[in-house]
Amino acid sequence: MTDHPQRDIFFVSNSVDELGGVTSWSHQMARLFTERGHRVHVVGITDPDVPQELGELPYPTTTLYDVRPPRVRSASGLRGRIDVVEHRRRAERAAGMREQADRLTGLLRGARPGGVVIVTQVWAMEWVELADTDGLTVIGMSHESFAYSRSTSRFRRVLKHYEDVDRMLALTREDADLWIRQGLNNASFMPNPLPFMPEVPSPRTENVVVSIGRLHDQKGIDMLLDAWSETAPLHPDWRLRIYGSGEDEEILKKQCTALGLDDSVDWMGRTNDVPGALRGGSVFVLSSRGEGFPLAVMEAMAAGVPCAAFDCAPGVHEIIRDGEDGLLATLGNTGELARRLDTLMSDKALRDAMGEAARVNVQRFTTDAVVRGWEELFAFLER
Structure with a gap:
């Protein structure tokens, strides 16, 4: 018997098997939640440029796009507004986003009461925003420090796309406080879990x-x-x-x-x-x-x-x-x-x-x- 309610938990990331720490974290947490009796589904937006080998998984995974969505440039300036090819590409991308968000909605509708959507990367949040998450708790995460995020395009996207989630999670209290100062009053923090604890440590004998x-x-x-x-x-x-x-x-x-x-x-x-x-x-x-x-x-x-x-x-x-x-x-x-x-x-x-x-x-x-x-x-x- 467990002392916690069994939940449906969806992890939504850029990719299911992208090479990097966020993917490793997502599958570690998915396994841990599965072992605790929760029902887990890992969702990726696209296939990655560089995948990692995941092995057999005890939970389902879904990738929304069969083909990567078209990249678009900023529409700022007169040239951007009158570029017919770019305008068509943006329209195609928007239609594809709505289509895949509807597919995501279909997955989320199977959740029992108390379901949770954990968005591990802010790019993926753009599809979650378009999906129907009514009745679900939505948590957005930033897996990098505030300072490093601020040096990238992700900073403004976090402020925009995580503004209305139920909780925005940084990895430390220090970073959460910095996000709060930027106006994200829903910010808090959650550390990463220890990936493993080997029974035998390194002998530290090799140079x-x-x-x-x-x-x-x-x-x-x-x-x-x-x-x-x-x-x-x-x-x-x-x-x-x-x-x-x-x-x-x-x-x-x-x-x-x-x-x-x-x-x-x-x-x-x-x-x-x-x-x-x-x-x-x-x-x-x-x-x-x-x-x-x-x-x-x-x-x-x-x-x-x-x-x-x-x-x-x-x-x-x-x-x-x-x-x-x-x-x-x-x-x-x-x-x-x-x-x-x-x-x-x-x-x-x-x-x-x-x-x-x-x-x-x-x-x-x-x-x-x-x-x-x-x-x-x-x-x-x-x-």
């Missing part, structure tokens, strides 16, 4: 620094390489293993060669065995320009691997307790990040102490605690 993430500007691998160019000469017996793939792979490898780092950097490609990758490392590094509540950091800490990271988001300094279970550097200061790496690489006793502290401290984000928080939020919003 390896691990990075895991997409090879994309946001992840700052270019800055990591600059930092590594300062650290590597001090530790010729250490290696940097970079796990991930993405559109910046070629230019990053050229940068690596230009910096003379080819003999100390291993490009590992994508991995489906994150615990295994972390077991082979003694230090984890996060060099991102922006994050929300980074799963990779939580995974490393769960594996007992201390982190050196740019303090690029409230979620980072909420997870890592600087000087206790990891070390933080000022965003963009590659020299400082290099010094943080050097500190951990030079002192095995410090690595071991911080790694063990990380493994203990990160358990405050257990899946049970986070799922209960979600269920309490559902009950509160239903009143």
Whole structure:
């Protein structure tokens, strides 16, 4: 017997199987809710450019579009208003959106009372707005920090499309407060759950620094390489293993060669065995320009691997307790990040102490605690 009502929960994202942390989070939460007896359906708007392998899923998924909707330019200015081809493209896109929103409505109508729609990315909210969500709780999410969102086109879209949802969720209280100051009085926060807790932590015996993430500007691998160019000469017996793939792979490898780092950097490609990758490392590094509540950091800490990271988001300094279970550097200061790496690489006793502290401290984000928080939020919003 459960102590919570069984609900129909819909996750609506840009894509069901898009490569990236939002997709991983969505399917982790979908599995957790399914295990708690809820009925889950994961909905994507389109197929992604770069998919990830999901394996067999214990819940249904639906992708609304068979073909990606046409891209349109802004209609501002005289030229935009009289561009016949562009006008036709916008009309085609609008008609397609209405059609797919009707399809989404058909899925939502099967929900029992108390149903919830969780919109994980603001682009997807444009279709949810057009659908009939009457009688359902609608929650909109931003999986990045306020500061990083503000540097993108998503910032204005969050303010516009999440204004009337039942709750807008950031990942930290600090970010939620910043959204409230922008007028989103429905803003609150919910942290990400710990992805896994391996029974056996990393032995931290290999002279390896691990990075895991997409090879994309946001992840700052270019800055990591600059930092590594300062650290590597001090530790010729250490290696940097970079796990991930993405559109910046070629230019990053050229940068690596230009910096003379080819003999100390291993490009590992994508991995489906994150615990295994972390077991082979003694230090984890996060060099991102922006994050929300980074799963990779939580995974490393769960594996007992201390982190050196740019303090690029409230979620980072909420997870890592600087000087206790990891070390933080000022965003963009590659020299400082290099010094943080050097500190951990030079002192095995410090690595071991911080790694063990990380493994203990990160358990405050257990899946049970986070799922209960979600269920309490559902009950509160239903009143």
